[in-house]
Amino acid sequence: MPTFFLNGKELEFKQGETIIEVAQRAGIEIPHFCWHPSLSVSGNCRICLVEVEKAPKGMIACATQATDGMVVHSDSPKAVHMRNAVMEFLLINHPLDCPICDEAGECKLQDYAYKYSIGKSRFDETKNHKDKRIELGPNVMFDQERCISCSRCIRFCEEVAGDPQLTFVSRGEHVTIETFPGKQLDNPYAMNVIELCPVGALTSRDFRFRARVWDMSRTESICTGCARGCNMDIWARNNEIMRLTPRENMDVNQYWMCDHGRLDTFKYVNDEATRVNSPMMRSDDISIDNDGLTSCDWDDAVSRVLSELKNYKADEIAFIASPFSTLEDNFVLKRFANEIVGTKNIVYIPLIEGKDDKLLLRADKTPNAAGLRYLGIKPIDTKFINKFLRKEFKMLYMINDSLGRLEKTDEIAKAIEVGILHLSNFGEQSKKATVIFPSSTYAEINGTFVNFQNRIQRIRPAVASLEQERLPGEFAVSRLDKFGAQNDSWTKGTRFNARPVWKVISQMAKVLGNDFGYENTEEVFDDIASKVPEFYGMNYESIGTQGSLIGQTEKVTV
Numbered sequence: 001m002p003t004f005f006l007n008g009k010e011l012e013f014k015q016g017e018t019i020i021e022v023a024q025r026a027g028i029e030i031p032h033f034c035w036h037p038s039l040s041v042s043g044n045c046r047i048c049l050v051e052v053e054k055a056p057k058g059m060i061a062c063a064t065q066a067t068d069g070m071v072v073h074s075d076s077p078k079a080v081h082m083r084n085a086v087m088e089f090l091l092i093n094h095p096l097d098c099p100i101c102d103e104a105g106e107c108k109l110q111d112y113a114y115k116y117s118i119g120k121s122r123f124d125e126t127k128n129h130k131d132k133r134i135e136l137g138p139n140v141m142f143d144q145e146r147c148i149s150c151s152r153c154i155r156f157c158e159e160v161a162g163d164p165q166l167t168f169v170s171r172g173e174h175v176t177i178e179t180f181p182g183k184q185l186d187n188p189y190a191m192n193v194i195e196l197c198p199v200g201a202l203t204s205r206d207f208r209f210r211a212r213v214w215d216m217s218r219t220e221s222i223c224t225g226c227a228r229g230c231n232m233d234i235w236a237r238n239n240e241i242m243r244l245t246p247r248e249n250m251d252v253n254q255y256w257m258c259d260h261g262r263l264d265t266f267k268y269v270n271d272e273a274t275r276v277n278s279p280m281m282r283s284d285d286i287s288i289d290n291d292g293l294t295s296c297d298w299d300d301a302v303s304r305v306l307s308e309l310k311n312y313k314a315d316e317i318a319f320i321a322s323p324f325s326t327l328e329d330n331f332v333l334k335r336f337a338n339e340i341v342g343t344k345n346i347v348y349i350p351l352i353e354g355k356d357d358k359l360l361l362r363a364d365k366t367p368n369a370a371g372l373r374y375l376g377i378k379p380i381d382t383k384f385i386n387k388f389l390r391k392e393f394k395m396l397y398m399i400n401d402s403l404g405r406l407e408k409t410d411e412i413a414k415a416i417e418v419g420i421l422h423l424s425n426f427g428e429q430s431k432k433a434t435v436i437f438p439s440s441t442y443a444e445i446n447g448t449f450v451n452f453q454n455r456i457q458r459i460r461p462a463v464a465s466l467e468q469e470r471l472p473g474e475f476a477v478s479r480l481d482k483f484g485a486q487n488d489s490w491t492k493g494t495r496f497n498a499r500p501v502w503k504v505i506s507q508m509a510k511v512l513g514n515d516f517g518y519e520n521t522e523e524v525f526d527d528i529a530s531k532v533p534e535f536y537g538m539n540y541e542s543i544g545t546q547g548s549l550i551g552q553t554e555k556v557t558v
């Protein structure tokens with residue numbers, strides 16, 4: 001294999017690789033703004049200039065291919081001088097507004113200014129001021145004078161989102177980005193330009209000015225917005241989710257997530273107006289608010305369910321599992337149905353909308369339909385629905401879902417005598433319930449989902465509900481960790497009086513004399529891994545932060 005020398009270190013490379021690619025693989029930092037491993041090379045920021053021996057001038061590491069025997073320096077006095085000069089140039093017109101800039105704390109320009117700038121400028125002319133607060137689209141705000149013209153956002157729209165909505169206009173120091181006439185930056189992946197932008201020029205209209213990055217904790221999780229399961233970070237402050245950002249997983253979502261996943265899958269977690277915050281029970285007195293539902297304590301709700309179960313034969317009770325819930329919740333529900341109630345009447349309601357798109361979004365809008373199939377839980381069919389309509393099923397036990405997606409919902413709801421629901425947020429379905437257990441959301445629990453590629457992936461608690469269950473060593477970290485500080489939402493106490501489904505059902509099983517013996521979610525998964533062949537040998541540690549494949553995977557076409 002050919003080799004070249006970088007800062008005295010001999011590095012192997014493959015033909016066609018650039019200096020920056022080899023350096024990155026070897027863990028040697030060459031600063032860069034415009035270069036990104038998944039975008040074409042534009043070579044316009046110049047911060048990656050390195051000294052190449054025998055070359056007459058500095059070479060940009062992002063566009064210079066390594067050659068056999070080449071000798072490169074990124075730390076020589078000449079290389080350092082070139083970098084200082086580029087930083088001085090980039091800062092000439094850059095506003096000194098780090099204290100009020102949303103990007104502060106995660107800004108490449110700010111980091112490099114500390115690392116690679118000489119700390120003073122020879123420029124004493126008036127700065128070139130440009131417009132601020134330009135609405136590029138529904139979700140992205142643009143600050144012209146912070147832009148360093150790296151073109152990452154332009155290339156992303158063109159090359160990844162497949163929707164060229166941005167371009168450069170004007171020249172020299174007047175250059176800026178704009179949407180094409182009559183267009184907005186509104187493609188389904190538009191918000192990825194926010195993290196791609198190396199400075200604070202592009203910010204999220206939803207998140208901007210809501211939290212400083214060092215005040216939030218970051219927890220590794222996955223998106224539940226569709227069957228892709230994009231890897232993401234949940235950012236929380238004081239037990240409130242502030243934003244979701246994509247987390248790199250080259251086998252699932254590369255570096256991206258869609259705007260729907262980013263914006264629409266966390267607000268219900270924070271929503272005090274709709275969250276179920278106490279067990280609820282139906283009283284005969286329907287004058288009580290909430291259509292006869294009244295708050296009760298956990299033990300009373302459990303006793304009511306157990307007494308209702310005694311009133312019906314096994315084949316009069318239907319269980320509806322949830323493709324939005326974890327493997328662990330569904331597994332325990334199925335055990336309860338099969339082993340305690342003695343019925344095989346357990347199904348789930350699929351949610352397929354539209355078509356898969358070319359990048360990430362899947363037509364299957366549920367995060368765990370594949371997992372349910374591994375557990376032997378099938379989609380609901382006409383035969384099952386007819387049993388409701390013929391009043392053969394009299395009692396319904398449903399977790400984290402709604403009948404609303406079925407045809408004849410009203411007829412089914414009328415035919416049911418008793419409805420037991422686990423719900424995180426009130427909705428239409430809650431009006432008919434006999435008992436409601438407040439359910440923890442994906443952001444409050446441990447658990448696993450299986451995506452459309454048959455990849456099992458972990459979720460972790462980012463905010464605390466009643467059951468605070470974190471695994472050792474899995475505390476969320478703060479951006480400020482790099483400065484030695486620790487910020488953790490969990491120190492601020494519990495927000496909602498909610499529990500994971502598996503825990504409530506296990507409690508009922510225990511009262512009925514069948515103790516499943518689970519102390520925490522990890523033990524539920526260990527039981528799955530000992531009983532379901534596809535998961536044999538797996539555990540939370542082996543699933544890790546990037547997930548683990550079950551059997552064959554579909555090739556990712558991102």
Ligand code: SF4
Nearest residue numbers: 147148150151153197
């Ligand atoms: S807005 Fe950001 S990503 Fe786009 S060209 Fe300017 S600096 Fe680069």
Ligand code: SF4
Nearest residue numbers: 223225226230258261
């Ligand atoms: S593609 Fe699906 S999983 Fe990924 S961010 Fe969008 S909704 Fe979430």
